[in-house]
Amino acid sequence: MNDEANRRPARDPQDLARFLVSRQQAGDAEGMAALYEPDAILDIGGGQLASGRDAIRDFYARLVTVGPEFELGDQRPAIVNGDLALTSTRLADGTVTVEIAHRQGDGTWLWVIDQPSIVP
Numbered sequence: 001m002n003d004e005a006n007r008r009p010a011r012d013p014q015d016l017a018r019f020l021v022s023r024q025q026a027g028d029a030e031g032m033a034a035l036y037e038p039d040a041i042l043d044i045g046g047g048q049l050a051s052g053r054d055a056i057r058d059f060y061a062r063l064v065t066v067g068p069e070f071e072l073g074d075q076r077p078a079i080v081n082g083d084l085a086l087t088s089t090r091l092a093d094g095t096v097t098v099e100i101a102h103r104q105g106d107g108t109w110l111w112v113i114d115q116p117s118i119v120p
Contacts, residue, residue: 007031009108011109013078013087013101013109014087016035017072017075020070024064027064027065028064029061029064032056032064033054033056033057036053036056036111037053037102039051040052040111040114041112042056044059073091074090076090083102085102093117098115099116100113
């Protein structure tokens with residue numbers, strides 16, 4: 001599979017969760033990390049944070065080999081204020097993910113803060 005061809009940029013903050021799930025299911029940790037700004041923060045559980053895209057990629061690389069397969073949940077409408085958006089999804093088990101996305105200069109969106117409920 002050509003991962004680069006499957007890495008469309010998020011033109012809407014609502015795209016990010018769907019892209020994350022599809023890339024995780026494809027085993028594309030690099031593509032998952034590409035959904036984050038270079039200095040983004042991801043809560044990886046246990047009081048730990050992955051800081052920066054490299055650390056996020058490393059976390060997802062481990063997750064795609066041993067973790068559970070992500071599934072799409074009930075994505076709530078994004079709350080957008082200028083160049084920031086609050087995204088969230090209610091998962092099948094009732095937990096909720098919460099993320100902050102930032103509009104880039106080219107109009108695409110990347111996450112800057114992610115507090116997911118799915119962790120290994």
